[in-house]
Structures are given as C-alpha cells and as structure tokens.
Amino acid sequence: MIRLAFRNLFQNKIHLVISVGGVALALLLMLSLDAVFAGVERQITAYINNSGADVFVSQSGVRNMHMAASSLPVSTIGAVKDVPGVEDGTPILYLTNMVAAGDERNLAYIIGLPEDAAMGGPWKVTDGRGNLRAGEAVIDRNIAQKSGVAVGDEVEILGGKLKVVGLSEETASLVNSVAFISLSDFVRFRGSPDAISFLLVKVKSGESPESVATRIETQVGNVTAQATADFAAQERRVVKDMSTDVIAIMNLIGFLIGLAVMALTVYTATLARRAEYGVLKALGARNGHLYRAVLAQALFSVAIGLGVGVVFTLLLSAIIPRLGLNLALEINAASLLKVSGASLVIAAVSAVLPIRQIAGLDPATVFRGK
C-alpha cells in the first residue's frame, strides 16, 4: 500500500509540484513570520550582547533598552565602582532619535560614549575607526549606504551636524540601527550634564555577574542592575510579548491555507484513481489498507512540503540580507517543531475526505465503467 501511495503521488509530476508547492508555501508563511520575529529578537539584543559589559545598571524599574528611557545621577558611577567585585564602569547616554542625511531619516538608538570607552562602543567597524571624539559619529553601514553617506561626510543626529568617522556592521535591525556619538556632543545637544542613561559594568575575574548585580542593587539603591544575559533576555521578551498575538493569528491562517491545499490535492489525487481503488476493493483489499494508502500519500506530500518550506525559508534568510533590507530571518527549533506538528494535523485531516470517498466506493461500479 505504501508503494501505491508513492506511485499515486509521483505519477503526475505537475500535480505533485502543485500540492507540495502549496503546502510548502503555507508552511513557509508560518515559518517565515516566526523567523522574522526570531531575527528581530537577535538583532535587537546585538548591542547588549556585544557591549563587552557583564552587568547593566539602569534607573530603578527600567529592565531593558528598546522603547525605554533610563536616567541615573552621575554620582551613580562612583557609587557602583565602589561596590566589591566591580572592575570598571563605562557610562553611556542613550535615546531613540533619527540619523538624518539629506531627505533620508532613519530611526536609531543614539549612544553617547565617553572618549576611549572600554565598553559599549561599536564592535565591528569595517570602514574608518570606532574610537570617537567630539564632533564625530559612527553609523551603521547599511544606513550609510541607504543615505548615500561615506566616511568623512556629515550627518545630522539630535539636531547637530557630525562627521562620520566610521561605519559599523551588525548594528541595524528591522526596527532601527545603532549610532554612536561622543558623550560630550550628546550632553551638548540634549542639555543633560548631570545624568547618564546606563552604566556598563565589567566585573573582576572570578566574580559572577549575577551576584555583583545583586550587590550593586543592595549597596547603591534606587537602581536596577542585571547581568548582561538577563538584560538581553528582558529585551527579547519585549519583542516576544508584542508579537505573540500577531504570530498566533498568522499561524492559524497559514494552517488553514495549508489544510485547504493539502485537502484539495489528496482529494483530487484519490478521485483520479477512484477506478483503481475500486479494482483493489473488488480484488479483496480491505478498506483499512486503502485508508493507509491515502494517509501515506498525504503524509508524504506534507513531509516533502515541509522540507521545501524549510529550504525556502533558509533561502529567504540567505537572500534577504543581500538585498540591503535590515530584515533577518532566523529559524529556531521550537518553530520547526510547531510547524511539523501542524503539518501532521494537516495530513491527517486532509485524508478524511478521500477516505470517506473510498469507504463509500462500491467495488462493482468499476466494472460498470463508471
């Protein structure tokens, strides 16, 4: 019966291509949306993960960077540095603003860095330099290309004109990019000399970031201190909690479409072979055998569809960044598992209609030429 399923499936190539293609596209719909959000989660935490800090200290109650504001008095720097286990601390100023060049305006995290900052600066500068002085900026390479800006050109950040001295990579996401300017320019444009946004802390070797973070919170007071991994996890949760409902709705639609395509293809394939099934019945094949053949057929096409869907998504994730889009697709195991589960359900449900058809088939009809 498995051979019969195979034969049914592969005999008509166009039929196969359409059914597998349809299922693959429906699954691609589910996979790619998951991948888009997983990609955003990775992109959005790139700054945190590459900052070089072990602990992030922020205003009490502020647990992430994206869409958040944090303000700490300058005195926090000294207070944190006095905490046992703290090796070094780099203050940064941060807010969301635009990098403007001509008519092109792009949303960016603006990071104000002290000169020769040990942490929190650009981590991959592929053109120019990453060490900043007053009047200078490092912006993302993709954004620079989009705006027609090169090293040596001027951009407008926080309402002030700055000279681009470096182009960084891995600093753009679907939502925004990261731009680095000097702390003194940030203060000059924003007029906030007594405050910093975050304090990036390096812990002494042998110290765990988590316990130093707890120590900072108790000793300094009125601050939130989190190990970098925890801070990044909080950031990822912002994306996850925002996207849960959108993903659920899209998954449902993708599932329904996949089901419609699969049901249609298995149904038409069975219909076309009705006479053969009739002969098999007349020859004494049990209904159970025939059901298995139909189910196997559905399972095979869904499995191939799943494979093609995954390959498509992988291809998309490889092609999209080359198109200059800041969209990163990332497939994860949980998403694969979910889509595989959905595929199994699709295969099982889509086999129901044809099975009912076979069950109602009268073996004698085939000899009547119907």
Next chain:
Amino acid sequence: MQLARRNLFQDKTRLALSVGGVALAVMLILLLNGFLTGMNRQITSYLDHSPGSLIVAQKGVSNLLGATSLLPPGAAGKVEAVNGVGKVASILSQFVILDLQGKKQPAYMIGYEPEQGGGPWEIGEGRKPATDSEIVFDGVLARRHNLHIGDTFEIMGQDFTIVGLSDGTASWMTSFFFIRTAAAEKLLRAPGATSFLLVTPAEGIAPEDLRGRLNALSGINALTKREMAANDLKLFAKIFSAPLRLMVAIAFLVGTMIVGLVIYTATVERQREYGVLKAIGAANRILYQVVMTQALVAAVTGALFGVLLAYGAGQWIMSARPQFLIVFDPRNVVWALLAGLGMALAAALFPARVVAGLAPAEVFRK
C-alpha cells in the same frame, strides 16, 4: 461556456475546496492590508485627537512616536510670545515598557496639564488625574490585564493608582497612558522638561504661516500635525512593509496554486473531451476560453467569499483581541479582487498549455 460550467460544477467537493482555498488566500491579503490600515490609524490617533494644529518639537525631531524630544528650557514661553499663537499645551512624553502580569507591554506615556489639554480625549470610565500618583490607563489594555479603577501598579519604580480608563488609545504595539506633567518629570528625572508643545494658532492665522514664524526660534522644530503624522506613518511603514509584502506575496502564490491545481486536474480529466472538440474543428482559442472561464469563475467566486470571510474574521479578531484594529479600505478590497483575477490568469497558464499541446487524433487512438 456551458462546457466550462459543467467541468467546474461536476465535482462539487473539488469546487468547494478550490473556492475555499482562493477565499482563504484573498482573506489573508485583505486581513494583512486591513491590519496595516488599522495600525496606521492607531499610530496617528494621538495627533488626530490632541488640541492644536501645530507641534513644536526639539530641533532634529520630526516624529512623535519615533524619537525622544526635549525642548530647550523656556521654549513654551518663547512660543507663546510669538505673534499669531493662540493657545499652547505642553506635554512630556516617552515610551516605557510596562510589566503587566509578567508580560512586557510597551506604552506611550503622556505627561500633561489637565487644564491645558493634550490628555485623553475620551474617558470611558472614571476621571482625569488630579494628583501626581494618579493615572488614566488605556481601557483595552486594562481589560486585557484585569486592571480596574482603584488598582495600583508600578511604573519605573513608582506606584500609580488608576483613576480613569480611556477609549481609542489602544494599539497592538503600544497603548497610551496619561499622568500629570509633574509625575512624568519625576519618573524621567527631568524637572521642568517639555517634549512637545501643541500649538493652536490664533483665529484667522494659517498654521503654515505660523510654522514659519515659530521655526525662526532656535533649538526647535515646528511642524503641522499633518506633517508629523505623515512622518510617523512613514517610519512605521518602513519597518512593517517588508515582512508584510513577503506575506502578501506568499498568499498570492498559494491562491494561484490552488486555482491552478483545480483547473489543471479538471482539464487533464477532460483531456479526451477537449481532443474530441479539437477533432471536430474547435479552434484552440475556444478551448482556451473554456479553461479561462473555469479559472475565472473559481477565482472570482473565491475572491468574493474571501472578502466576506475577511470581514467576518476581522470582526472576530477585533472582538477577541481588541488591541488590533482591522480597517477595510475599499481600495484594498478592489486590490484583493484584482489579485483573485490575477490568480485566475496565472492559474490558467498550465491547463491552457495542456490543451494547446493536445493532438486531435490522439483521442481516437486510446
């Protein structure tokens, strides 16, 4: 044409599946576009309802939601003194991430002076904040997280009591909440700070003329509300258009494949009949028409059902998840129907090739 109809209607289940498939694909396209239109409306809701026709932001800031604005000290006084300015309301605003029942929820905080305006435009329940520890919260977000008037919760380390629930301030990405300016200053640790000024021109003064005069002041950027709304829309369109287009393209391809498959199988099954027709002198053109008509009927019926389905699904989504606003723009409906037609045209290609390649004599050899 009768042949086309017969081919199509002979197997009802197959027809239902194909119409259903196209309907689902069209529904997806419509829902995605409706979602985007709704989101655009939600993005500009504050600008649409706040007082004044001009907005004064910090120099270099031209968005309300995209960027943090901090006006130079004394900006409000200088703006008020400009000839042609009627009323000025100042707000201090900032995105914050709320922790609600263990979930991260971005929200846009507006610190305002109730006597000046710029606060919630529709309070469904309760009242405006009277003290620095009171808050007007978005009604939809409150219901989602089981928050009621009188409840207390923490924002950036400070406790607030809900005294009012506002309507029309929700969106799936971010909702608005309102506190008094002094409370916002304390939260952001920025005493005396102002983010934006909402300016109403004096009677008889055109906003565009006043904008020019305001922009002569240093350290500020004055825009009409329409310009700022357009900037916010452009910013969010940039973020969402790529993933959205990807999804719409996939939906279109799926729809095309479904119609294609149905018409193809229907054509292949009737290959002999087409052969006979050819043998008795029917021109290829007529056979193409038959195939095309089948594709058109299946796709257009599916597209029409898709519109109905999208409407129903939209209503269901909005009642189950009120933070989503799905708005069907008639233009998008027309586009979805055209997409259905496009699917039919693309789907008829394969079967047409089958018919074209058919040798009339073949049929008699079998």
